[in-house]
Each structure stands twice: as C-alpha cells, then as structure tokens.
Amino acid sequence: MPYELTGKILSVRITATTLSIFDGHAEICEHPRKLGRRGQYSTELSHAPKHHQQVQGLWSRAWFLNRARNFGPANVQVITQILDRNKVEAQAYLPCRNILSELGGKKTSLEEDCQEMLNINGHPTYTSLKRVMATLAAAKEQQGTAAPAAQNVKNLKEIQNLSGVFVRDAEHYKGFGGTDA
Incomplete structure (x- = not known):
C-alpha cells in the first residue's frame, strides 16, 4: 500500500x-x-x-568485506568463508551483519577470535564464533587470576608483647559444634 x-x-x-x-x-x-x-x-x-x-542493494559482498577489513585479515577470511558457503550469497548477509555488528561492535577482540577460528579449522558461524570468543575470554580471565596467593601465615616472632592476651586452648572448644573431636 x-x-x-x-x-x-x-x-x-x-x-x-x-x-x-x-x-x-x-x-x-x-x-x-x-x-x-x-x-x-x-x-x-x-x-x-x-x-x-534508493536503498536497494546496500548489502553486497564488497560492503561486508570492506567492513571486515576494518577488523583485520582473519575477519576478512571468516566473512569470505561465510559468503562462499551459501548457494545464494544474500542468505549469508544476515550472519555476516551479526558478526560484524553484534560481535564486532561490542568486542575489541574480534580479529583475534577470527584468527583462532581459522587456526582450529572451525566452521565459522555467528554461534561458533561467539563460543570461541567466550572460550578465549575465559582463558584470559583464568590466566589473569593465576597470581600467587598472598602470605596468610602470621609471623609470631613479630609479636613480642603478649601481656593482656588471653588465648583459649583446644579443650575449651570441645563441647561446641556437636562433635567431640
């Protein structure tokens, strides 16, 4: 109408x-x-x-590849694989848009994630690339938390003055907790 x-x-x-x-x-x-x-x-x-x-045909192979070049060569390879995989190229436009806009727009690591996808000879899709992103992010987070723990044993030699300190022995706590240890 x-x-x-x-x-x-x-x-x-x-x-x-x-x-x-x-x-x-x-x-x-x-x-x-x-x-x-x-x-x-x-x-x-x-x-x-x-x-x-005048907006007919805005999406094209060239348009997606130009956007992918902004991220890097691995991203271009992934987008090319997705475009080549479909018999009707236009059917690949939505997955390409989702990768470039949703994953690329929010994440700075899209190029690294695309390179990992190529390294494992994965079947690049939006979902598989999202999983690779999550895996690499978790690996980086785990790598960052592997720092040695702080020393948690107090050096009692530093405490010289024990006057006024009352320390209960183990006998005092035997009746608590429901078990007699």
Missing part, C-alpha cells in the same frame, strides 16, 4: 489470486496474492517514499 495512506482506515478484498486495497470505493492498488508461509510480507518499492527507494 502506498506510504501516503499510512494511518487511514482502508478496505481490503482478498481473493484466491489477488489482494486489492480500497479507499472508500476507489481502488488504490491490486497485487498478486503471495502464496507460501503464513505471515509472509513483500515490499512494493514503488509504494515506498522517494528517499527509501
């Missing part, structure tokens, strides 16, 4: 083969009915506003 009629109450006639839209008694447009999955939609570019009609 033309965008100028957005918000108006219109009438629709649906037959087995066509879909017609009416404003009162005037027919605005008629289209062949889409057969396929329920809820399917289609866009008639001529009904879109003029400034939206």
Whole structure:
C-alpha cells in the first residue's frame, strides 16, 4: 500500500489470486496474492517514499568485506568463508551483519577470535564464533587470576608483647559444634 495512506482506515478484498486495497470505493492498488508461509510480507518499492527507494542493494559482498577489513585479515577470511558457503550469497548477509555488528561492535577482540577460528579449522558461524570468543575470554580471565596467593601465615616472632592476651586452648572448644573431636 502506498506510504501516503499510512494511518487511514482502508478496505481490503482478498481473493484466491489477488489482494486489492480500497479507499472508500476507489481502488488504490491490486497485487498478486503471495502464496507460501503464513505471515509472509513483500515490499512494493514503488509504494515506498522517494528517499527509501534508493536503498536497494546496500548489502553486497564488497560492503561486508570492506567492513571486515576494518577488523583485520582473519575477519576478512571468516566473512569470505561465510559468503562462499551459501548457494545464494544474500542468505549469508544476515550472519555476516551479526558478526560484524553484534560481535564486532561490542568486542575489541574480534580479529583475534577470527584468527583462532581459522587456526582450529572451525566452521565459522555467528554461534561458533561467539563460543570461541567466550572460550578465549575465559582463558584470559583464568590466566589473569593465576597470581600467587598472598602470605596468610602470621609471623609470631613479630609479636613480642603478649601481656593482656588471653588465648583459649583446644579443650575449651570441645563441647561446641556437636562433635567431640
């Protein structure tokens, strides 16, 4: 339906083969009915506003590869593998967008993660790359916490003055805790 009629109450006639839209008694447009999955939609570019009609074909192989180059050569290889894997290249655009926008937009380590994916000869997908990212992040975190523990034994030689200190012996605690040790 033309965008100028957005918000108006219109009438629709649906037959087995066509879909017609009416404003009162005037027919605005008629289209062949889409057969396929329920809820399917289609866009008639001529009904879109003029400034939206020029956006056809923004996503392309070159567009994704140019974005991947911003991260590095391993990212270019991963995106190329994803684009080459599909018979219809456009089916790979959404996974490529998700990798570059969602994983690349939030993480500074995307290039390192793509290199790891290539090193293990993995099957690059959004999900597998996300798992590699989590694994490498956990490894870095574990590596950072491997520092030696601080000394937890007090040097009693430093404590010289024990006057006024009362220390109970083990006999005092035998009745507590429910077990007689």
